[in-house]
Amino acid sequence: MCDLIIIGAGPAGMTAGIYAARAKLETLVIAGEFGGWIARENVEIENYPGFEKIPGKELIGRFKSHLESFGVETKTAEVFELKKQDGVFEVLAGEEKFSAKALIVATGASPRPAGIPGEKDFLGKGVCYCATCDGPLFAKKDVAVIGGGNAAFDAARFLAKFAAKVYVLEKNKEVSADAASREALERTGKARIITNARITKISGDNFVKGVAYYDAADPEKKEIALPVAGVFVKAGNSPAAEFLGNLVDLDEKGQIKINPQTNQTKTEGLFAAGDVTDAKYKQVVIAAGQGAVAALSAGLYLQNSKFQGSNSK
Numbered sequence: 001m002c003d004l005i006i007i008g009a010g011p012a013g014m015t016a017g018i019y020a021a022r023a024k025l026e027t028l029v030i031a032g033e034f035g036g037w038i039a040r041e042n043v044e045i046e047n048y049p050g051f052e053k054i055p056g057k058e059l060i061g062r063f064k065s066h067l068e069s070f071g072v073e074t075k076t077a078e079v080f081e082l083k084k085q086d087g088v089f090e091v092l093a094g095e096e097k098f099s100a101k102a103l104i105v106a107t108g109a110s111p112r113p114a115g116i117p118g119e120k121d122f123l124g125k126g127v128c129y130c131a132t133c134d135g136p137l138f139a140k141k142d143v144a145v146i147g148g149g150n151a152a153f154d155a156a157r158f159l160a161k162f163a164a165k166v167y168v169l170e171k172n173k174e175v176s177a178d179a180a181s182r183e184a185l186e187r188t189g190k191a192r193i194i195t196n197a198r199i200t201k202i203s204g205d206n207f208v209k210g211v212a213y214y215d216a217a218d219p220e221k222k223e224i225a226l227p228v229a230g231v232f233v234k235a236g237n238s239p240a241a242e243f244l245g246n247l248v249d250l251d252e253k254g255q256i257k258i259n260p261q262t263n264q265t266k267t268e269g270l271f272a273a274g275d276v277t278d279a280k281y282k283q284v285v286i287a288a289g290q291g292a293v294a295a296l297s298a299g300l301y302l303q304n305s306k307f308q309g310s311n312s313k
């Protein structure tokens with residue numbers, strides 16, 4: 001049994017691992033994929049202190065070598081269940097079972113489908129969730145981005161590097177992206193923002209050919225078709241917290257509720273960090289900071305708990 005298991009190896013999990021190793025906790029990091037979002041999408045990071053601009057893969061590579069320099073044990077596996085029995089956490093991953101006295105969940109969040117007719121049918125045939133991965137496929141073509149938050153505007157700005165035109169379709173009267181993201185997109189000169197847009201379908205043959213919507217302010221609700229080759233869905237995220245059962249409380253977005261001082265969940269010895277939590281802002285620097293808090297709190301918990309194998313929940 002180790003002192004601490006960390007589930008997830010994005011910025012939150014890897015930072016937690018670094019802090020845990022420095023506190024001499026016997027630590028195991030288990031992750032489906034080392035790196036998380038910024039590595040998968042190789043996002044160009046321009047807001048991580050110390051680096052004016054750094055590709056996500058490179059930044060994560062630095063996190064990983066830092067973690068490995070402490071000799072922290074790692075395992076690539078998807079965790080599907082977590083239990084707490086007699087004060088011990090049991091982690092079920094693949095065919096294996098691991099035990100620890102304390103646990104940090106840093107499993108992040110994945111993009112959520114928008115539930116539009118045609119979205120599933122054209123997945124991988126013009127419907128995409130990752131602008132950085134798939135944007136270059138749409139060179140000189142028109143594309144649509146569904147959503148009006150920062151993620152949608154940042155995706156649209158990236159797509160504008162390749163696409164002829166980028167439509168941003170927001171269902172509400174106003175977009176929620178911040179001024180910096182809005183101005184950055186405007187500067188591309190390629191975007192058209194359409195608010196009040198209620199999407200009715202994504203259509204095409206073998207590939208996407210268009211997206212249709214009506215203006216919610218139009219009493220006739222006339223359908224308007226936009227010919228586009230790609231539709232990028234940016235409708236929020238699904239936190240990866242389902243496998244935790246009733247060991248945690250979730251908010252209305254499915255995010256783990258934590259004590260913001262300690263990052264502890266409702267269960268003693270169980271901490272959470274990064275995008276999977278109910279922290280308001282989702283950024284690399286915040287996920288890393290939360291990972292540090294969770295590891296320090298886990299260390300204190302282990303120090304004070306005089307672990308005796310009894311159920312401390």
Ligand SMILES: Cc1cc2nc3c(=O)[nH]c(=O)nc-3n(C[C@H](O)[C@H](O)[C@H](O)COP(=O)(O)OP(=O)(O)OC[C@H]3O[C@@H](n4cnc5c(N)ncnc54)[C@H](O)[C@@H]3O)c2cc1C
Binds near residue numbers: 032
């Ligand atoms: C397109 C895009 C652009 C972004 N751009 C920026 C930016 O420019 N600057 C910035 O600061 N932030 C940016 N972000 C936000 C940033 O990526 C996240 O805030 C950050 O990655 C969160 O880190 P995390 O460690 O909480 O989760 P993640 O990075 O998502 O990592 C989650 C980890 O958990 C693992 N995992 C999940 N479920 C399981 C399971 N059941 N079992 C085992 N392992 C599991 C995953 O494999 C992964 O290792 C961007 C996000 C996106 C999607």
